[in-house]
Amino acid sequence: MLKALxxxxxxxxxxxxxxxIEAGNVASIALHAGLAFEEVGRLxxxxxxxxx
Numbered sequence: 001m002l003k004a005l006x007x008x009x010x011x012x013x014x015x016x017x018x019x020x021i022e023a024g025n026v027a028s029i030a031l032h033a034g035l036a037f038e039e040v041g042r043l044x045x046x047x048x049x050x051x052x
Contacts, residue, residue: 002031006035019037
């Protein structure tokens with residue numbers, strides 16, 4: 001699904017996509033890296049309003 005979304009964004013001439021991934025989710029980090037996403041920042045000690 002993510003690969004299709006990236007493809008559609010490219011066809012629509014979108015040049016940037018932003019994703020937020022919890023630091024411990026290594027599978028998601030690898031998935032995004034495989035689709036050319038790059039880490040550009042971290043938000044240490046930030047809480048989640050709707051998380052566990």
